[in-house]
Amino acid sequence: MVYDPNSLSNISDVQTTHIHLDLSVDFSEKVLSGYVVLNFITVREDVSEIILDTRDIDVKQVLFGDKPLKSNLAPRDEKFGSALHIELPESFAENKRIQLKIVYNTSPTCTAAQWLEPSQTIGKKYPYFFTQCQAIHARSLLPCQDSPAIKLTYSANIRSPYQTLMSAMTIGEEDVGNGAKIYKFEQMTKIPSYLIALAIGNIKGKKIGPRSTVWTEPENLEASAWEFVDTEKFIATGEDMLTPYEWGKYDLLVLPPSFPYGGMENPSLTFVTPTLLAGDRSLVDVVAHEISHSWMGNLVTAVNWEHFWLNEGWTVFIERKILARLYGENERQFQAILGYSFMVDSIELFGENSPFTVLVPKLNNVDPDDCFSNIPYEKGFNFLYYIEQIVGGTQVFEPYMKAHVKQFRGKSITTDDWKDYLFKYMEENHGPEKKEALLKIDWDRWLNAPGYPPVKNEFGQTLSKACSQLAKKWDNARNNNKFEAFSPDDIKDFTSNQKVVFLQQLRDCSPFPHKAVEALDKIYNLTDVVNSEIRLPWQELCLKTEYEPIFPHVVNFITGQGRMKFVRPLYRLLNKCKNGSELAKKTFLENKSFYHPIAAALIEKDIMT
Template identity: 80%
Template structure:
């Protein structure tokens, strides 16, 4: 087994095959309490102890066959938590199966959890709870081998006063007679620990397809059902490209606005941000990304976070294949241009020589959250796009994609595993000339070197050209007094992505004078746009200039939602313009943000 530098558990000695959770939710104390049963299998002889990952977990006792075992916690590591050492009663032989039961409760500081007060929800009447375990936060939810190297099935019984959902299939509900229910779940397809997910609150569902229900607070239900009505098209297109959908159902949970990501690919129940509710379906392509994870990441999983690009680069590649089939190849090309801009931004932020900008970075001593960027997504996509061209285009590469999923489904793999199979497949199915083509790739620079990719792919400029031309007109006219010649008709045929790219091009220009910002807003009414992507980039353009009238709109945006894609850059930009306002806004709203987001924002500006 490949070492995971971000896990403290002894995965070379023993592996978990199944987890059963039996937990009660306590909103008053902000804890989950109960027990977990771990089905374990020894991998070598003379195993004398089990080491599990934990963070701020209170373990009351550990039982083997109803008999208590000795255990202790190692000193806590700030990044990785505390290793829980469990002493076995004797040395276990290789291939021995056994169960450990751990009675425990989480802490109110559980980094996987966010407990929302009623005031933080849409309805303002009921509390809400949800988890986010990626990357290494499952260890704060339960004692476990918290590494993607281990894939397991799980089941759960959750006692709760409100509707409860998990990244699993609900198989029953039981009234307890005390105002709570026991919600019963099963996930029979193997997953890594980071995909265990739980949400509890005033949640209602509405069916939107043959295998999909959208869940959310009642106030957002109709809008969410309308926004995500085309979900089945994404699933069916993914199946056509790859293999049959494995997970039984594909439900969506639209979370309260503090959810820190655009989406999280929890199997059977993708979590998504309400910032996607644009009212015109202009942002629902995020769902194509999360659906693509059903194969890339969830079925075929990177063995540790150093190989995260195998999850995300592949997912972006499949996502854009889906969008190309649904919206046309030029749209796929346009999305690729947008993605490359995100890649450039991430590398500029980290620094081109930063080892974390390598496709497969070394993460010894590094919290994976600190390495998070567009690099595994977009550098990974560009690598696969380049390989597709090298081997002969989609007619060669798309059959390989299906074979790749079939080869590794249910497994956790490394970059070397992926590369070895690519060579094997191409030679066996297309002859030695394809192997020769692959050998010409500079593998070391693509995989291990920091900075931008060694080869820049060329993408169709049809959709981006008009954006760049309009931005140049504004750049040329930046010092005009009247700004004649501009009108709303300039962007009337732009889709939301083109409006976003137009603003990105403005952002790349030298800061505009106030009068140009005022003219832009007067012509295009950008301050009042509700599409989150357009809104974000407009505010970034304004903050780059230090345009003070935008400050209250920025404060409103960063305090009505907690998606890190938006709030972290905006806080940094606002901090450069007015550090007192940025810090005051953050401190007043810190409890609104998910713990992961709050930690990252605090590091950015405090």
């Protein structure tokens, strides 16, 4: 039996094999309308009903061939939407194929979609539309079995007045008059529903590699092409470590600023935030992360959101392997230190005993968005790093990584599936001593206990040492108001990530006196930094000291982009400030429509309840 606590569909009875979408976009009404054809196969005897996930979808008609079928929407569940019950014309035996056509339209409140007015785009002339289906928002885009357990192929015809892109290969365009076209797509590698993605707007492309084009609004095109020019190096390095890249092309779409994530690994078309456009290629490790998803998450997929770490922990692990091969092992070690600090932030936010800090949490009656954090990423990475050391290092573990992908490609797996194969591989390829080493791991604490990992890995300090020394020097000097020993030369040779770690260490000290904050800013010019990763810990440090001169700069940052990594912690900290709570709420309410629905809902929970 297939289990997914976050889906209302009957995935243990029948499973989707292919989806075809035929939709028209209406910017004035903010809806998509048309139909979806779903192909299923029964996986047990006597199937007389198909149940699909929906959220705020207007179902017009369900057809079996030319025959209308009886259907009804169950009462709406606030977390999971409404189950669409479809009565089949007969009972079907196991392994029988069924095809249904559902005529429908989305709602303006579709949680997967954001409809941007021209004023919300860079160019200010044309509207823009994009989707974000992870975790359980595909059900607001189309009626479907919205579960990672179900992997399917899909095709689409999209009628649109503007350039249209999807997480699939473009197979043609057809003019239909009045400036509109039908854009045709096909994704023939199986994916879960959350990887269906659509973007429409004034989008232009520029080729940046043999299988990569960067897409964005024209105003950002040259900067984006320059920033991501090394994309092919990341893909080729991933292939060398793992298996051939299977998705045909690897394009990047730089979205408008309201995109709520750093990146989204939609196959063939990764979505990324414009906050990566630092002008110095210092933030492109996000692209290495999304490329790593081509194997971990997209090709080998967690069976449900309780096992999300299998997507993200593995992806962070591969991402850092890629960076190590390109820039040296010291970079991997430093990234691990940086990531650990992000994990600490998440554990402190939820509380050390929170069930949301468990690596494999129980998500019955839980919206996966509510527990989204760095924990599956970084606790998962730390677990894999620990296992790598236990079994004998990279020379043993890296061949296993490739075998893992080959074993599970095209499948959705549980943590037990992963663990069983790990034991089998190590014993078959390296003998019983590796099995004995694995048996010594405290599996229950790693997988099922809340809070910090049961073992703290030791990471190389080569790149972090200078950060720690400078932070300690400031911590010692901050109370005497004498800052002559500091100068801009202190950080002139720091990478952007070293600056982030330095500021995080200061942020995590007891609150700095305002004189020390002023000195930091005067010496290092931190308030005017453009790099968003540096702006975040600097503004967090200032807000923790209730340094009010930073307030307008915080407001400018959280209203200029909608990436949740930045806006949620800054809204929370501003809301905690004695004179900042009213400003935080006022700013959010005035800018709520700017944020993607996923981000807006979570910010509202953070500061308005």
